[in-house]
Amino acid sequence: MIKAAVIGASGYIGGELVRLLAMHPEVEISAVTSRRYNGKKIHKVHPNLRKLNLRFTNNYNFDADVIFLAVPHGTSMKIIDDYIGSAKIIDLSADFRVTLNLYEEYYGEHLKPELISDFVYGLPEIHREEIKKAELIANPGCNATAVILALYPFKGEIGEAIVDLKVSSSAGGRRENVASIHPERSNVVRVYKPSHHRHEAEVKQETKVNAQFTVHSVDLIRGLLATIYFKMETNEKELYKRYFRYLKEPFVRIVKEKEGLQKLPDPKYVIGSNFVDIGFTYDEKSQRVILFSALDNLIKGGAGQAVQNMNIVFGLEETLGLNYLPVYPI
Incomplete structure (x- = not known):
């Protein structure tokens, strides 16, 4: 089983990641973090996740094979040093998606420019082969x-x-x-x-x-x-x-x-x-x-694409845990 941790699991993308990972047959969720909701059951924030036996934690001493950073833009570059080398990292913020010149044009100053080139842009339809070998993945917007x-x-x-x-x-x-x-x-x-x-x-x-x-x-x-x-x-x-x-x-x-x-x-x-x-x-x-x-901005535009990238990185069937047809009517 792949041990997965979600950093910043209280947001909508974080909640969708937890939902998808909880249904994934090859994943065990080892940690879901939130400073604001530390100690609370996950369904107190994400009511749809009731019956999942998970609590938010602010303890970052966990065991994980893959770490999802579901944090606001500008945060990943501040905390990335805490996780590099400990696990595969899939960052759902914008911090490492584009070159330094483009980042400075659209976002401003970058705090970790030396790491940008280490990330693979995680769009499987274009970069599948690079993703297979990646340690660090920048999930697209x-x-x-x-x-x-x-x-x-x-x-x-x-x-x-x-x-x-x-x-x-x-x-x-x-x-x-x-x-x-x-x-x-x-x-x-x-x-x-x-x-x-x-x-x-x-x-x-x-x-x-x-x-x-x-x-x-x-x-x-x-x-x-x-x-x-x-x-x-x-x-x-x-x-x-x-x-x-x-x-x-x-x-x-x-x-x-x-x-x-x-x-x-x-x-x-x-x-x-x-x-x-x-x-x-x-x-x-x-x-x-x-x-x-x-x-769906929360799935192919976020959490689902992140799980798709995880599947590729770990050599799993790319569609594993994602073979859900759309909900209809809605």
Whole structure:
């Protein structure tokens, strides 16, 4: 059994990690940490995890083969020295995802720049072979995962793209603020980040495309939809061929239908799963390619992708513990 510890398990991503790891047939959870909730049963914070015999701890003297860092951005680089060399590390923060130049452009000063190159960017569909040999993995951001997987087949052929993102409330984490309370958050289509979103850095690094994000918060609890636009002379048949690279990927589904409830990707139909749905259309008149990418931000955009990376690192079946179809209706 693989012994797994989750550092910062009180947040939404941390809770999803615990849920997925608890159902994984090859994992034993050795520690779930939280300074704020030290000593409390885990279901006091995550009610859906009732009957799991786990308590939060602030004791970091634990035995683990893999450590998941589910902490806020900027925290991993402060605590990473406590864990390096003791176990495989999968970091779900943004601290080690991009090069130093990109980090400084989008985030600011980095406290551990010498470690950035030691991390492998944990997007299995692109970096599977590097992940197999990795000791340190930087789990991608949710928005970045959706956009990179849609854009990657065009790498080297386009320079810019416009990205419209609709994101759910859980993407903002479990922070307490007025903007997140129900009377303010419900029924919104709020411009959250009109430009220079931090996840642009990951897209730029992985696809070499200057993807310009505009992010809207919408009335969803989980899930996101990216709509991506750029100019190119092509046709729908050629667009479909570009996505052949994903046909054997266990968690990528190409959605392009002429009938039925779901003709193109919709986050409603991926919730609770590790799938990313990708679709496309082409406007011949304007020579405009339009891509769509939908995923559950807490699973393929977070905890599920982290478990997928763990499976790869330990030589397990990549889908182990993740073979859940989406919840429907929701």
